[in-house]
Amino acid sequence: MGDLVNLNKARKAKAKVAARAQAAENTVKFGLTKAEREAEAARAEKAKRDLDGHERE
Known part of the structure; x- marks a missing residue:
């Protein structure tokens, strides 16, 4: 006879x-x-800083 198995x-x-x-x-x-x-995240921050820098000029 096989082993009993709990199906749940x-x-x-x-x-x-x-x-x-x-x-x-x-x-x-x-x-x-x-x-x-x-x-x-560093690339996105640098892009944001570069864009902000160009707006002021």
């Missing part, structure tokens, strides 16, 4: 694995590293 636990474990796989896929698809986010 098995269902939840399967959903958890699927959610982690989806999260990993989304990280690759949409995510930026911390360095990339900081670089983008």
Whole structure:
């Protein structure tokens, strides 16, 4: 006779694995590293400063 399996636990474990796989896929698809986010923020700030500087001239 086989081992007894709690179907509720098995269902939840399967959903958890699927959610982690989806999260990993989304990280690759949409995510930026911390360095990339900081670089983008620095570029945006520099562009804003440059634009503000040209308005005063």
